[in-house]
Amino acid sequence: MSQGNGVRRPRTIIEKVWDQHVVAERAGAPTLLYIDLHLVHEVTSPQAFSGLRERGLKVRRPDLTIGTTDHSIPTHDRSLPILDKVAEAQITQFEKNCRDFGIPFYGPHSNNQGIVHIIGPEQGLTQPGMTVVCGDSHTATHGAFGALAFGIGTSQVEHVLATQCLLQTPSQSYEVRVDGTLKPGVGAKDIILNLISRIGIGGGTGCVFEYTGSAIRALSMEERMTICNMSIEGGARAGLVSPDDTTYQYLAGRHYAPAGPAWERALNFWRQLPSDDGAQFDERIEIDASALEPMITFGTNPGMGIPITSSVPDPSSISDPLERESLGKALRYMDLPAGKPLLGHPVNVVFIGSCTNSRISDLRAAAAIFKGRKVSPKVRVMVVPGSQTVKAQAQAEGLDRIFKEAGADWREAGCSMCIAMNGDQLQPGEYSVSTSNRNFEGRQGKGGRTFLASPLTAAASAVTGVVTDARTLL
Amino acid sequence: MERSNKFTSRLAPLPIDNIDTDQIIPARFLKTISKAGLGDQLFYDWRYDASGKPNPDFILNKPEGRAAHILLAGDNFGCGSSREHAPWALTQYGFRAVISSSFADIFRGNALKNSLLPIVIPLDKLEALFVAVTADPAATVTVDLEQQVLTLPDGSITNFPIDAFAKHCILEGVDELGYILQQQDAISAYEARRPITVNTLA
Ligand code: SF4
Numbered sequence: 001m002s003q004g005n006g007v008r009r010p011r012t013i014i015e016k017v018w019d020q021h022v023v024a025e026r027a028g029a030p031t032l033l034y035i036d037l038h039l040v041h042e043v044t045s046p047q048a049f050s051g052l053r054e055r056g057l058k059v060r061r062p063d064l065t066i067g068t069t070d071h072s073i074p075t076h077d078r079s080l081p082i083l084d085k086v087a088e089a090q091i092t093q094f095e096k097n098c099r100d101f102g103i104p105f106y107g108p109h110s111n112n113q114g115i116v117h118i119i120g121p122e123q124g125l126t127q128p129g130m131t132v133v134c135g136d137s138h139t140a141t142h143g144a145f146g147a148l149a150f151g152i153g154t155s156q157v158e159h160v161l162a163t164q165c166l167l168q169t170p171s172q173s174y175e176v177r178v179d180g181t182l183k184p185g186v187g188a189k190d191i192i193l194n195l196i197s198r199i200g201i202g203g204g205t206g207c208v209f210e211y212t213g214s215a216i217r218a219l220s221m222e223e224r225m226t227i228c229n230m231s232i233e234g235g236a237r238a239g240l241v242s243p244d245d246t247t248y249q250y251l252a253g254r255h256y257a258p259a260g261p262a263w264e265r266a267l268n269f270w271r272q273l274p275s276d277d278g279a280q281f282d283e284r285i286e287i288d289a290s291a292l293e294p295m296i297t298f299g300t301n302p303g304m305g306i307p308i309t310s311s312v313p314d315p316s317s318i319s320d321p322l323e324r325e326s327l328g329k330a331l332r333y334m335d336l337p338a339g340k341p342l343l344g345h346p347v348n349v350v351f352i353g354s355c356t357n358s359r360i361s362d363l364r365a366a367a368a369i370f371k372g373r374k375v376s377p378k379v380r381v382m383v384v385p386g387s388q389t390v391k392a393q394a395q396a397e398g399l400d401r402i403f404k405e406a407g408a409d410w411r412e413a414g415c416s417m418c419i420a421m422n423g424d425q426l427q428p429g430e431y432s433v434s435t436s437n438r439n440f441e442g443r444q445g446k447g448g449r450t451f452l453a454s455p456l457t458a459a460a461s462a463v464t465g466v467v468t469d470a471r472t473l474l
Numbered sequence: 475m476e477r478s479n480k481f482t483s484r485l486a487p488l489p490i491d492n493i494d495t496d497q498i499i500p501a502r503f504l505k506t507i508s509k510a511g512l513g514d515q516l517f518y519d520w521r522y523d524a525s526g527k528p529n530p531d532f533i534l535n536k537p538e539g540r541a542a543h544i545l546l547a548g549d550n551f552g553c554g555s556s557r558e559h560a561p562w563a564l565t566q567y568g569f570r571a572v573i574s575s576s577f578a579d580i581f582r583g584n585a586l587k588n589s590l591l592p593i594v595i596p597l598d599k600l601e602a603l604f605v606a607v608t609a610d611p612a613a614t615v616t617v618d619l620e621q622q623v624l625t626l627p628d629g630s631i632t633n634f635p636i637d638a639f640a641k642h643c644i645l646e647g648v649d650e651l652g653y654i655l656q657q658q659d660a661i662s663a664y665e666a667r668r669p670i671t672v673n674t675l676a
Contacts, residue, residue, distance in 0.1 A: 072505050256672045
């Protein structure tokens with residue numbers, strides 16, 4: 001990709017990772033792209049394994065593949081049987097598929113079991129410059145390491161299992177530049193909810209985000225994962241952060257991270273990945289971190305978010321008829337009055353978990369609010385660690401005791417009420433403050449109503465029983 | 475799946491923006507390990523009330539909606555999860571195309587792999603189509619995939635874009651996995667020059 005007179009055009013990290021993974025280009029077809037890491041889980045893979053069996057194919061690279069059980073697995077005591085027979089059959093079939101095809105996996109009783117997007121990073125599997133795919137739209141989480149990571153459908157899961165490749169056309173690049181210093185009580189979740197509220201949930205369609213700027217540089221890896229995780233909620237299939245010392249420090253010493261001389265070689269390679277000065281993006285947006293407030297959603301898609309101190313918008317103030325109707329429909333579903341603040345709105349359930357906010361730093365933030373306080377008697381609170389590793393770490397730090405003493409339910413790892421497939425769910429009409437990533441109608445249980453927010457906001461609302469600005473409790 | 479490249483159908487209008495995959499097929503139906511039965515669960519929570527009875531106001535429960543093989547939907551159709559269960563449910567129900575002003579990326583790719591055509595037309599034409607089908611629920615459109623032309627109820631035509639390779643696969647019955655498998659030599663050559671990254675078996 002050089003331009004005229006031998007001068008190399010500055011490239012984004014997105015282009016660099018892409019270029020390094022091109023296997024073949026044929027006229028009239030998309031690029032054949034190599035995949036470095038394929039994560040599989042029980043929900044989107046069964047039909048792909050069936051396809052392999054029908055064709056008599058093997059998994060080409062089980063050594064670049066890893067499985068976990070997360071979506072339909074219960075979060076109650078793992079020594080108890082799974083009551084939902086359909087879910088149990090799915091998990092059993094998944095374990096059989098992994099065994100039959102030689103894929104390593106973390107079953108329900110593994111010490112490493114957890115949400116697919118939590119385990120990749122924590123095991124050191126996700127590394128800068130990789131292509132990472134999973135039959136799951138939140139695969140963008142792994143972009144926090146400077147990997148090109150995106151969700152795929154089950155047909156493509158089958159393609160990757162069989163060939164370790166995908167046919168892909170390049171996306172546009174979209175720079176999300178966040179500069180400035182966050183105010184206390186404002187965090188990564190607020191940055192991403194703010195972005196999505198500005199560009200809308202289709203705003204990044206056809207694009208890959210690169211998050212840049214001083215505010216992104218100042219974030220920990222876990223916070224960067226929270227942001228990249230929700231790229232899909234802005235319509236972008238992938239979102240990434242160019243790697244830096246924060247990335248390398250996080251990776252050093254992890255189970256699958258390179259060690260010894262391989263570590264030095266990897267570092268040399270990783271350091272060439274960040275976007276070049278002067279690299280051109282197809283789209284750009286700038287966000288001033290210092291102006292951000294804690295964010296919360298009021299509607300039925302993640303773009304319907306507001307600063308927690310402001311009011312729910314009024315449909316009558318919107319001129320576009322389809323947009324006005326969408327907002328009106330959302331407020332009817334949520335049973336919320338237009339023009340009123342959300343602060344003080346009663347809450348039935350608080351869910352702290354999901355691949356967006358179930359890492360140790362999220363649990364520490366929530367525990368800081370719960371410490372020495374009690375959960376409101378009107379609220380059911382579930383704290384669900386993202387993995388068994390996170391769970392063990394939290395228990396080593398005594399966070400589980402803080403949650404339990406406050407009256408919250410401390411669970412086993414899994415997706416849980418983020419997607420409500422496993423029995424953890426809202427009842428019709430209930431309101432939750434949830435640290436997950438989607439507030440679609442029925443996402444947390446048929447008829448349930450979701451306010452998406454940060455772990456701080458969720459914990460504060462659990463304590464007071466109403467939507468609360470955590471800064472009043474800090 | 476056999477798909478002729480030209481067909482005429484009524485439209486089932488769903489004038490809602492951002493219809494997400496949790497509405498198309500709610501997550502609780504994803505515990506299946508096969509593709510069977512998903513058509514019955516399409517739009518389940520809009521289609522049926524709490525007791526499981528058909529909701530008479532929902533378009534697929536009205537005679538004019540039942541006769542349609544094309545879904546007419548608001549902007550950004552198919553946003554949300556990567557579940558291919560969404561196009562499986564739509565095609566099993568009998569839909570052959572969805573017309574909207576835009577589609578979410580993953581859904582669009584998944585739809586094409588199942589010969590479900592994601593047809594993008596400009597917003598003004600989409601709005602006109604909603605008006606036309608409201609005025610006359612029996613109005614039809616004709617989809618010509620080969621020519622990438624949509625003939626609207628008033629007889630006017632509009633072109634639509636479609637991924638060239640996906641179109642080729644649908645029209646010629648090319649199996650994408652088979653196509654990739656033909657390139658095993660290139661894949662092996664790439665692997666030979668590729669540095670080792672991780673080994674999940676280690
Ligand atoms: S936690 Fe939620 S969003 Fe994340 S992988 Fe699980 S179901 Fe998907």
